[in-house]
Amino acid sequence: xxxxxxxxxGLGNDFVVLDAVRQNFVPTPAQxxxxxxxxxxxxxxxxxxxxxxxxxxxxxxxxxFNSDGGEVGQCGNGARCFVxxxxxxxxxxxxxxxxxxxSGLIVLQLEDDGQVTVDMGVPRWSPADIPFIADSDDLIxxxxxxxxxxxxxxxxxxxxxxxxxxxxxxxxxxSRDGPLIEAHPNFPKRVNAGFxxxxxxxxIRLRVYERGAGETLACGTGACAxxxxxxxxxLLDSPVQVATSGGALAIAWGGMGQPxxxxxxxxxxxxxxxxxxxxxx
Numbered sequence: 001x002x003x004x005x006x007x008x009x010g011l012g013n014d015f016v017v018l019d020a021v022r023q024n025f026v027p028t029p030a031q032x033x034x035x036x037x038x039x040x041x042x043x044x045x046x047x048x049x050x051x052x053x054x055x056x057x058x059x060x061x062x063x064x065f066n067s068d069g070g071e072v073g074q075c076g077n078g079a080r081c082f083v084x085x086x087x088x089x090x091x092x093x094x095x096x097x098x099x100x101x102x103s104g105l106i107v108l109q110l111e112d113d114g115q116v117t118v119d120m121g122v123p124r125w126s127p128a129d130i131p132f133i134a135d136s137d138d139l140i141x142x143x144x145x146x147x148x149x150x151x152x153x154x155x156x157x158x159x160x161x162x163x164x165x166x167x168x169x170x171x172x173x174x175s176r177d178g179p180l181i182e183a184h185p186n187f188p189k190r191v192n193a194g195f196x197x198x199x200x201x202x203x204i205r206l207r208v209y210e211r212g213a214g215e216t217l218a219c220g221t222g223a224c225a226x227x228x229x230x231x232x233x234x235l236l237d238s239p240v241q242v243a244t245s246g247g248a249l250a251i252a253w254g255g256m257g258q259p260x261x262x263x264x265x266x267x268x269x270x271x272x273x274x275x276x277x278x279x280x281x
Contacts, residue, residue, distance in 0.1 A: 001025075001276045005035075006085060007042060007269040010077030012217030012246025014269075016044040017085050020051045021060075029069030030280045036067035042274060045213045048078050050086065058100035059092060066212030073103030074158025076220015076249075080116035080266040083108045088268060103158030111263070120221065120260040123228045123253075124156040132160065133186040139232060145180045152181075153229045157260065159211070160191040161225035165235070169197035169205040178209025192219065196226045201237045204230060206244055217246030224260040227251040 003025060006017040016035050018025060027035065027047060035041045044067065051061040062082050064075045082099065086092050087110060095110045107119040127134045132154040134141055143150045143162065152162040162181055166172040172195040181193035190211045197205040208222035209215045223242040230236035231253055239252040249264040 001281050002273055003276065004271070004273050005042060006089075006271045007044070008081040008085065008267060009246075009269060010080050010218060010220065010264060010266050011244055011249065013046075013077040013219060014044045015046050015048050015078055015081050016042050017048045017050065017081060019089060019091070020049050021091060025049075027065060028280070029065075031276060032065040033067065033069040034277065034280055035274075036065075042272075045210070045216050046075055046078055048075070048082060048085075050082065050091070053100050055100050055105070057098060058105060059094065059097045060086060061100040063102065066210075068212040070212050071102065072159050072212070074101055074106075074120070074221050076118060076120060076157075076224060076262050077218055077264070077266075079106060079108055079118045079220065080264055083110050083116045084266040084268065101158065106158075114265070115263055116266055117261055117263045118220070120157055120224045120262055122257060122259050123225070127154065130154050130156045130160045131188055132191075133188065143181065143184060143186065145177070145184055148177070150177065150181065153233065154187075154191070155225050155228060157221040157224045157228075159221055160187055160189060161194055161222060162187070162191045163194040163196055163226050163229040165230075165233075166195050166197055169195055169207050172197075172207060174207050174209050174215055178215060182209060182211050192222055192225075194219075194222045194226050196230065198230065198235050199243075201235070202239065203241045204236065204243070206242050218244040218249070220249065220262055220264070223249045223251055224253075224262055228253050228260055231255065
């Protein structure tokens with residue numbers, strides 16, 4: 001079975017994008033893992049699948065599979081790549097697009113300078129909505145793991161995030177603590193672990209250990225979650241520049257009940273065709 005694909009990235013957070021509008025393909029977990037494998041497949045942090053919409057108000061349906069094969073509800077950097085892809089492939093000429101995701105509808109805007117603004121929706125703070133097992137709905141919580149503890153704030157941006165403030169993001173224990181936080185039993189669907197350094201009231205540095213993918217060069221929903229957490233904790237004012245290892249994102253949030261707006265680039269790397277191994281077809 002041959003598949004046409006496009007390799008893209010948003011600030012180094014890289015994707016294999018598949019057009020399931022013009023070719024008939026819905027990946028199984030095994031196929032997603034193989035395509036994402038950097039040695040035997042194409043290699044990516046996430047696999048993005050573009051499908052016809054199932055809801056009348058949507059222009060497209062957009063599905064996201066992590067490199068471990070699990071399907072997730074949202075990916076901010078992927079959403080920006082989605083907009084560039086459907087325009088570059090001639091699937092639409094609309095600059096403002098309503099997209100159906102596993103977490104609900106999102107609105108995407110292709111800007112005149114080629115950047116993409118994504119309405120990422122309203123942050124959800126209730127532990128039940130994240131989901132996060134907690135004794136209270138306090139904004140600041142203590143997470144215990146491996147004889148250590150971390151002060152975190154949990155929030156959902158369509159996927160769960162646990163954000164902690166650190167003094168220096170470069171030396172933060174992302175590789176040590178990220179996997180333990182990701183798999184913490186208080187997060188029954190696992191969690192993205194964010195490590196945020198506040199530079200000033202309009203700038204942060206951020207690293208994220210992503211659920212099912214490990215640390216990535218950038219995480220769009222992680223940037224949105226970190227800024228929302230920083231504003232709620234009184235550390236930041238909108239708008240905020242988020243510096244990641246892959247580059248910068250601009251995040252704006254008007255406060256409780258308002259959606260988070262994320263603006264950043266999306267880049268096509270190459271296109272190609274690949275044959276799936278018979279054992280996973």
